[in-house]
Amino acid sequence: MGEQDSAGSDLFLRLLLDGRPRTRAELVDSSGLGRSTVNIRIESLLSTGLVVPYDDAESTGGRPAARFRFNPAALVILAADIGATHVTVALTDLHGEILDRANTPLSIAEGPEAVLRTVAKTGRALLRSTGRAKTELAGIGIGLPGPVEHSTGRPNHPPIMPGWDAYDVAGRLRDEFAVPVLVDNDVNIMALGEHATQYAEVEHLLFLKVATGIGAGIISGGRLHRGAQGAAGDIGHIQTPGNTEMCRCGNLGCLEAVASASALAAKLDGASSSQDIVDLVRAGNTAATSAVRQAGREIGTVLAAAVNLLNPSVIVVGGSLSQAGDSLLAGIRETLYARSLPLATTGLRIVTAHAGQDAALRGAAILVQQHVLAL
Amino acid sequence: MGEQDSAGSDLFLRLLLDGRPRTRAELVDSSGLGRSTVNIRIESLLSTGLVVPYDDAESTGGRPAARFRFNPAALVILAADIGATHVTVALTDLHGEILDRANTPLSIAEGPEAVLRTVAKTGRALLRSTGRAKTELAGIGIGLPGPVEHSTGRPNHPPIMPGWDAYDVAGRLRDEFAVPVLVDNDVNIMALGEHATQYAEVEHLLFLKVATGIGAGIISGGRLHRGAQGAAGDIGHIQTPGNTEMCRCGNLGCLEAVASASALAAKLDGASSSQDIVDLVRAGNTAATSAVRQAGREIGTVLAAAVNLLNPSVIVVGGSLSQAGDSLLAGIRETLYARSLPLATTGLRIVTAHAGQDAALRGAAILVQQHVLAL
Structure with missing residues (x-):
């Protein structure tokens, strides 16, 4: 997918992301995309479930649905807030709304293998508890208490995280869940979460x-x-x-x-x-x-x-x-x-x-939302 | 023009702004826009002269041109760098390339009327010297040596500019030239100019x-x-x-x-x-x-x-x-x-x-370029 193409996707999904149902004609008008392009994109989004027909009071009978809306429940996001002494993991929808969560006291000094094993194990448990399949996972977002090279998902000389320097955090979880993994430092994800929930x-x-x-x-x-x-x-x-x-x-x-x-x-x-x-x-x-x-x-x-x-x-x-x-x-x-x-x-x-501790979880989910939906 | 529409414009013009000629098919592919939308946009841009047919070695005979390119000469920009003791004005193309310029020693303390009269007079002289009409002016960009409220184009308690506080700089020149006028402080336009010319x-x-x-x-x-x-x-x-x-x-x-x-x-x-x-x-x-x-x-x-x-x-x-x-x-x-x-x-x-003094002039032109082309 080229830069231009993803910029096009941007716009189209961003239009629907506010939750307001729209007709094909409205989507053509406000996206600036051609009618045939809009039809192709709607079909593609309907097939992934990211967009669903919207049934309002004026039923359309047997005809194709007149309006469409974004479906935040189509996929789920695994969001992890890893602190100095805790691992908090949540399952969220595509808006970052928390569906379920679990907290495990664990020292970051136990090292990446032990901590990320806990993230993965808790993630699988949350998928089970919410009745979602691994195939419904859109991505994993992780906040770490130290400097992270966001582009590679590796910690960069983190002072309070012995054993984590340059460890391939993203790769470790991508191998297991086969989805995009986004990693950032805890302050950045708290900023994202606080901004999205309180000061959008x-x-x-x-x-x-x-x-x-x-x-x-x-x-x-x-x-x-x-x-x-x-x-x-x-x-x-x-x-x-x-x-x-x-x-x-x-x-x-x-x-x-x-x-x-x-x-x-x-x-x-x-x-x-x-x-x-x-x-x-x-x-x-x-x-x-x-x-x-x-x-x-x-x-x-x-x-x-x-x-x-x-x-x-x-x-x-x-x-x-x-x-x-x-x-x-x-x-x-x-x-x-x-x-x-x-x-x-x-x-x-x-x-x-x-937003308290939710800010970090919400922010970790937003990392994934922005990446997966190319926002 | 709605936000979504201008975001569409963005993409389309930005594609052409690199100067590379493109076919209709290439524009459809890389913009993500529909074929009919691309045709409408090309016709509209051809009519304004912002896009021109590109005649390459493989002549197309009497058929419509196969490729199109952005035409930076279609319109001109008036760029003014107003310092504590000088008024420098340039006429540039839509890329911010300087076509002609003039410098006038003048103290900013003479006040907005005297200084902006000099900007306008010099601007008219530059239009004459380059053989361009007032109707070819895309906009005016101005840098001032003090804080400016960019959204209104008014200086905000500038310390070394007696008589300028809250003066409607943009309005004064818009009245005379009937084009968009963008105002910012000198450091911001130097940053823009240096970035665009040396570190894009x-x-x-x-x-x-x-x-x-x-x-x-x-x-x-x-x-x-x-x-x-x-x-x-x-x-x-x-x-x-x-x-x-x-x-x-x-x-x-x-x-x-x-x-x-x-x-x-x-x-x-x-x-x-x-x-x-x-x-x-x-x-x-x-x-x-x-x-x-x-x-x-x-x-x-x-x-x-x-x-x-x-x-x-x-x-x-x-x-x-x-x-x-x-x-x-x-x-x-x-x-x-x-x-x-x-x-x-x-x-x-x-x-x-x-970029030296050119940085300020180039930056003032870029203010206009980004606004007029909705970049």
Whole structure:
């Protein structure tokens, strides 16, 4: 399929993807395609089940259906959110709506074989529980907690994933399921999922994950901005003014070294994880609240640079530390507004993530949707 | 013309825009459009002159032409690069190739009426000198040295343009020439021009202008990233670590306050403009060379943040101070490589701008090309 041909497909499926039934004449008019081309494409989509006849009140009797609609139930998507200590797998329809899911506690350090075996096993169980066949699988989408070369589906020197570097994640699952496998880092899929479920109309969005590490996913012109090597959004290693903490990347004063949950836990008594910090803040612990607020200020300083560069209209703050309540956002707003140009913050919304863990699963499903439907 | 229809136009013209002649059958195959749609579109494009029959060696005798090609000479574009102290206007073909040009020294502070009257007068003179009629004008593209709301074509609180705030630049020229008028800031049009003429195959590029002020133009996925308010690329007001110089924006330690030509000129004896600084560096003046190198280091620190965020494959450094030779780039490389993640600088090229002043004119023409041809 040539580029032009797939661009044609684009348009045609995108028209139907909104769920509104359309007649052949409407599809000819709004696609700009010829009548015979439209007929051929409808036949082809009817045969795959991606498009179905729409039976409305005015029955057409024995004649061919007058209208057609996209059928998100035609195929299913396997979406996996692989974290440092969990493997969550869902089966979704072609819109990314979750049909069923399962969570398995598992350390990423067990290595790719053990983790991907769990993904495959859980995937087969979900197909059974939902009564779908392996042949109905459109593709597999996977989010990993580290840098991924999206074009090949291989992790690229991931710091917290021993044994995963350059491992052929996509190939391993493609061999077993014989479908397209799309792999990206967790922040990118959370950005995709949050954008699709909460801010579909927004052109420019920045998703920030604040957890053990700090990373960003950038939506530019409605699409994920991955950059030349898929390394875009690495906001955690931008230098914060006036800090000299040693970062695990080998540099000094990186945002991650001063404002991540690990950085905060190292400084707070009785905290070893972001959940501990969230619990302390919720319990009214002053040191924890003050530390989270200061982390917000450091994040805001770096986000100000991102706002001046990218001028997004929405910044979504997610990740486990975003559960610490208003202190983080208050700190972010303090320095972000102080260091951004007025024009760039006109109408800027800074919000906490809504979609929660679903964002990652939905985003992983959207990777597949966009690829399979050539969107 | 609906969105879907223009998406169809897109594809069809984009196919022909490479200049390669194609048969009707080739256009049907590669556009995915129906034969009758292709015939209608060819007739319509032939009637406007945007497409012409291609006569090759194998003559077709009296039969209809076998092949068709895009005709960049069908219409002309008026492109204007308005700087702080000059108005340069060019007439280009639909590819943005410059047919003729004229430069007028004029201060932007003369206000919009005087400056745009000069643009219009020069435009009419160029139409006469190239023997083209006003009816052959496809549109007007304009670059201004300040923030512009691209959607309305009005400057947005431009700091060095007294009398221009919210002035209807597009309307003023549309009234006179009755064609679409596209307005953007000078850095964005330089980014577009440099990208189109030198790096058309590059997906992710960052153009940096270092002159009286400092700004950036961002190409993401092959397209200009303007951001929510058209304010993207404002790299000059990102805070540099360890500096407290007062900036004209009212904040302290902005990149522009420590590394722009104005900041350097204020510190160097015998320099009041970027040209003076360039002359001093070329004459081997140690203080000037050292100041330019240090400016490069400050720029590199901020660019490192942009590289971590955006992961471009090319950074183009332009603007008058880029003429100071290797010192600026050497300084930029020093700190940029020190503060960027290894993955993001794999294969990153940092180069001086090639297209020179033509970049702005070509970029202004491309604004019109993309709008008129619905690319």
